[in-house]
Amino acid sequence: MFSTVLVANRGEIAVRVIRTLRELGIRSVAVFSDADADARHVREADTAVRIGPAAAAESYLSVERLLDAAKRTGAEAVHPGYGFLAENAAFAQACTDAGLAFIGPPASAISLMGDKIRAKETVKAAGVPVVPGSSGSGLSDAELVAAASEIGMPVLLKPSAGGGGKGMRLVRDEAVLAEEIAAARREARSSFGDDTLLVERWVDRPRHIEIQVLADAHGNVVHLGERECSLQRRHQKVIEEAPSVLLDEKTRAAMGAAAVDAARSCGYVGAGTVEFIVPGGDPSSYYFMEMNTRLQVEHPVTELITGLDLVELQLRVASGEALPVTPDDIRLTGHAIEARVCAEDPARGFLPSGGTVLALSEPSGGAVRTDSGLTAGVPVGSTYDPMLSKVIVHGPDRPAALRMLRAALADTVILGVQTNAGFLRRLLAHPDVVSGDLDTGLVERDLPALLPEGVPAEVYATAALLAGTAPERRATGWTDPFDAASGWRLGGTPAWTVHHFRLPGQDPVEVRTRPLGGDTEVLVSDPAGADSAPPAIEARGPGQSPGAPARARIVARTAGHLTIELDGVTHRFSHAASPEGVWLGRDADSWHVQTHDPVVANLSGAGRAGADTLAAPMPGTVTVVKVAVGDKVTAGQSLLVVEAMKMEHVISAPHAGTVTELDVSPGTTVAMDQVLAVVTPDEEEDA
Structure with a gap:
């Protein structure tokens, strides 16, 4: 057995491999880019080596730097994890040539199975049934179109060198086949350095x-x-x-x-x-x-x-x-189920998100296992894949495992970064998922039913309790207890303390709190004026539970700001101006609500900047610009392509008109909500 193994990866898979190495008494070597200098896998390895800047091409994808790290640390073997160079035949061969054991298949097997066209032909010859599709490699665009016509629509375009769904395109309309082929080639070239495609029959x-x-x-x-x-x-x-x-x-x-x-x-x-x-x-x-x-x-x-x-x-x-x-x-x-927790916003088409992990609570022990690469205080950016962790449960049967995983996801808190945890819980409760009637199109087909609706009453209640029990410090550093809006009254029934929370463009929601015995009574009024007591939810660390422990969720408080997470959705309350710069009231009980729920998400980007403005839906890089200033465009026409975390996002014209502003070019790095272009609508002709 090896004495030292280099883990040529990052994140949760690096942490997971290091765990087994530690159990076997094998010395582990981590590698890291500048973006991961303080990452968990670096902390948990026996030793760690910097291999370059944040860009993967200059760090995790650099064969030369990885081999140098192995040589410098005396590693005898390299574990590639998944992603990056895990299925790169040249890397596997380079390890072998350098006298290192590659913990994976031989380069010849990687090369053969990495080429989907050759792989299909090989296994077909071995008697394994294959999906009907194109044959031969290096097909031109015209040959792919001809093969698709022969197979019949719908078809699936797939990168020959790819995996993980990247570059795959389902095409139902032959009229857009050429454009989809071009897009699939771009994504395949970006992700795998090879734009060879094949086409297969789509099975509905x-x-x-x-x-x-x-x-x-x-x-x-x-x-x-x-x-x-x-x-x-x-x-x-x-x-x-x-x-x-x-x-x-x-x-x-x-x-x-x-x-x-x-x-x-x-x-x-x-x-x-x-x-x-x-x-x-x-x-x-x-x-x-x-x-x-x-x-x-x-x-x-x-x-x-x-x-x-x-x-x-x-x-x-x-x-x-x-x-x-x-x-x-x-x-x-028994039965085991895994959920992938990703830094993404399901309400915005699963666009990647980012931020700094302010607080972290991950379930583990017993029948629950979490494979994670996270630590509190570490920033999550858009440089690498958005997957943060995996929550896995093992139950005696499938119904039990489903219940256990939903509960484990409720115990998963990644404060400061928008994740899909709440979406995953709702998906696990979907009737077809519970019954086992699954298919690969279920999520897209039923996505609206899997998204949260507005801000839950529990979140409003928790925000009100925090606002009322955590007074601000004065400039002198002294806190006046009478500044706490607790509703306390000498010799009488406690008074209601009233807070208003506003969603942009909506009437305020009123939340009233008052002490009652050893607890706090909370009433949340909807805009129509009806009162309701929010459902009680168990308090969970690391946040404290002020006022009413049975109602508080995970919280964070800074001057003028509250942050609360429930079911994987992060809600931010700001006692200040809105993002549009409009004050929402000068009273101490008026709070502006910023949340990642759909009702507010559609106010970011183009919607917030104006109906004519196209903004970046996430941090990324502009890879394609199809128009120039002065061009006439039609509604829905593809204008630009932004890539983030190896995924392409097409930016389309919101209406027919003229491109009057274009602020980016191919290769431009953009921030979320950065203005990319402006399309001014055509003036309607007089009837």
Whole structure:
């Protein structure tokens, strides 16, 4: 076994690999860019090496710098994690040439399975069923269009060298096929350095099911059952579980055997995943999609139902050992589900978010496991992938696991950064998810029902309690107790303390509080004037619970500001001017509300700057500019493309008109809500 291993990655996967290295007594070496100098994986490793600036191309994607770090620290092996160079055949070969063990498959297997076209042809020859689609590599745009016409719409465009859903485009209308091909090539080139595409038949309402395989250098190959990965957005998984409710034992065995055949066909060694697309109405008709030649993000659910440590098995295989398990040793016990917690705003089309982690509380212990790369005080930016952590539970059956994961997500607090945790909880309670009637289009199809509606009464109540029980300090540093709006009254019934909270463009919400026995009574009035007592929710650290412990959630307070998080949505209350610069009242009980809920999110960007103005929906880089000042455009016409976290976002014209201002060019780095262009509407002709 190795004595020192370099982890060529960052974030939660680096922390997870380091954990197993520590358990095995193996010295761990972390690498970091300037953006990650204070990151958790750097703190937890035995030693750490700076490998360059924040840009991934100059740090985590630099083969030369990674190999130099391994040489300087005496590492004998390199674990690539997932993403970055994990499926880069040149990196695997460079490690081997440098005398390092690459903890993954041989470069030849990575190269073969990394080319989706060659991979399909190889596994097809081994008897594995494949999705009907184009054949041959290096197809031109015209050849792709012809192949799509022959297959029939709808079709799926896929980067041959890609993975993770990046660059994939579902096309239902042949009229836009050429534009979608161009966009897919750009994203593939940006993400993988290769814009080769293939086209496949699209299976409506498909299930995404994958099989975990393990192989050693002695000819042994086993599978560890399947994972259901059908809950996705933008072709990227958000919830994964094992086993799948769709498969019976016969189909599971058949798909497992097909996955083993696929692994053998490319001379695979190590841990890998064979992905299948499965028609929901006919599970026995499954098709090979691709093989991921690395450890998957969702590997923990397999670990929990099998009791195996996949990273440990990777290390043992890479060191030359034979697999310590046979097919007869593998038992699937209980049910495991994983949720990916990402820095993104579901209400704004899952656009990446950012900020500094002000407070952090992550569940762990018992049947709950959190794989995370976070620490309080660390900034989250848009330089890398938006995934922050994974919350995983293991229950005796699927209904129990669903309940446990929803509860665990409620215990997950990442204050200061907008996350999708609340969205994930609502998704797990969706009737089709509960029943197991899943498909890869469920999230997009039912997205409006999965978004929060307004600000919950619990948040208003908590804000009022904080505002009333935490008086401001005076300039002298002395706090006057009579400044606390507690409602206390000498010798009489406590008085109501009234606070008003305003959402931009809406009537104020009135919240009244008063002490009552050992608790605090709270009434929240809607704009129509009706009173209601908000549901009680348990207080959870690290925030204190002022006034009424049964009602407070996680909170933070600074002068003039309150920040409260509930169900993964962060609500900010500011006793100051609104973002538009309009004062919302000079009374001490008037608060302006800023929240990431849909009712306010649509006031940012173009909506806030004016109907004619196009603003950046998130921090990123402008990659394409299709117009110039003076150009006439039509409503909905694509004008610019902004890329963030390896995802493209098209900026379209809000109406027909003329481009009268254009403030960016390809390569421009932009901040969220930065003005990109202005489209002045055409004057209507006289009737």
